[in-house]
Amino acid sequence: xxxxxxxxSNKVTEKGKDVELRCDPISGHTALYWxxxxxxxxxxxxxxxxGNSAPDKSGLPSDRFSAERTGGSVSTLTIQRTQQEDSAVYxxxxxxxxxxxxxxxxxxxxxxxxxxx
Amino acid sequence: xxxxxxxxGPLSVPEGAIASLNCTYSxxxxxxxxxxxxxxxxxxxxxxxxxxxxxxxxxxxxxxxNKASQYVSLLIRDSQPSDSATxxxxxxxxxxxxxxxxxxxxxxxxx
Numbered sequence: 001x002x003x004x005x006x007x008x009s010n011k012v013t014e015k016g017k018d019v020e021l022r023c024d025p026i027s028g029h030t031a032l033y034w035x036x037x038x039x040x041x042x043x044x045x046x047x048x049x050x051g052n053s054a055p056d057k058s059g060l061p062s063d064r065f066s067a068e069r070t071g072g073s074v075s076t077l078t079i080q081r082t083q084q085e086d087s088a089v090y091x092x093x094x095x096x097x098x099x100x101x102x103x104x105x106x107x108x109x110x111x112x113x114x115x116x117x
Numbered sequence: 118x119x120x121x122x123x124x125x126g127p128l129s130v131p132e133g134a135i136a137s138l139n140c141t142y143s144x145x146x147x148x149x150x151x152x153x154x155x156x157x158x159x160x161x162x163x164x165x166x167x168x169x170x171x172x173x174x175x176x177x178x179x180x181x182x183n184k185a186s187q188y189v190s191l192l193i194r195d196s197q198p199s200d201s202a203t204x205x206x207x208x209x210x211x212x213x214x215x216x217x218x219x220x221x222x223x224x225x226x227x228x
Binding site: 031033035041042043044045048050055056059091093095104105106107108109110111 | 149151153159160161162163166205207209212213214215216217218219220221
């Protein structure tokens with residue numbers, strides 16, 4: 001697609017329910033990142049995918065959070081047994097991997113605003 | 118100490134003036150430096166990136182990097198009210214180039 005697409009744009013859920021957030025990266029981008037933006041916390045890294053594998057999951061805040069990527073394209077971030085502190089905007093970014101990885105430019109989707117009541 | 122630090126602002130400048138946004142980082146191994154602009158309720162939009170010491174200019178924007186001082190800045194010349202937004206400094210590096218973000222500086226350009 002032309003840009004990074006995320007769905008849903010907004011999600012309201014009850015505490016304890018599971019949610020799935022979807023990210024469709026820019027076509028041809030093999031690197032995919034999930035970030036979370038909370039009020040007063042800034043933007044924090046959650047997980048990185050290269051193809052379908054996730055070599056860096058260091059930012060996932062607890063074992064309630066998991067993510068997968070299939071076909072080297074779409075990724076799903078799942079939050080189980082949601083808590084109020086999970087309320088945030090979840091942002092996905094993708095980049096075209098070039099040989100000098102530090103020069104990969106990340107482009108962001110519009111995000112999913114998650115509200116846990 | 119935060120890994121990437123920015124003054125939260127707000128930084129208020131009159132229309133037509135130069136806005137100067139600053140960022141410091143703690144990891145000397147950082148390799149890539151980005152400035153993103155974020156309007157309220159929107160996602161971050163890439164403005165500039167810089168990898169080498171010195172200045173990099175793109176239109177009204179100039180990014181400056183000083184690795185010895187672990188300092189990166191963004192200058193916006195001829196500031197416009199449409200430049201009013203939060204500017205996020207992000208630092209990348211390592212095998213994954215995951216970005217570490219500052220908390221952002223809110224810029225307000227007064228007409």
